[in-house]
Amino acid sequence: MTDTIFQASDLANRRTEILEQARHGLAQIRDKDSTSLVMLPERRLRMLEEIAKWSLAHMRLDDLLRRDAEPSVSELGDLAWLRVFEVEDLREFVDELHAVLIAAHSDQDPSALDEFIHAWRTTARQLEDPLRRSILLGRHDPDDFVEAPAPR
Incomplete structure (x- = not known):
């Protein structure tokens, strides 16, 4: 303070x-x-609002995951975009979100938080497509890959 x-x-006499x-x-x-x-400063207010918003989301999701059941779409609410992830992935999200929130508050900069959310949202969008999901989560045998000749 x-x-x-x-x-x-x-405000009239000492505004400067x-x-x-x-x-x-x-x-x-x-x-x-x-x-x-x-x-x-407005940037500080926005930073505090973002940290508060994601801290609340973190607590809510952490609470949902303590039940050992996969959260429903309605329970996820505004985090429904996470529905494509399995419970283990959601736990990883919660753990990483916790660390990013601490860093963002410590740095007084929400950019790491913004990057974190963007990366997880991008992955979620990719997992929504069945073909991409099978490629991303499928097993890959090294014999499936061959050396490509150099372009001429």
Whole structure:
């Protein structure tokens, strides 16, 4: 938090100081009715919103997986795109999401979280196609592969 708490009347006379403090973290303003207001950079607010959203999703999915049953589409809710994964994969998702959330909060940067979600969504889309699914999850025998001649 901040050591300085501005009054609503300070917005008229000390706005430059308030804005400067907000740019560097946050500025706290006490309204006439004693409501505490906070001003902070939008990117920080968005980062906090993303971490909160995915933290809630993490807790919900972790709770669903503790039951040892595959979650239904309705139980997954807005995470229904994960329905193509088996329970073991969902556990891996939860474990990785936990680590990424910690890193994103520590770095104050949601880009690792964005990349993580994008990668899992891309994989989920690939697994929805039966042919791609059979290729991605099928067994591969080294004898199925042959050396290709060099192009001329």
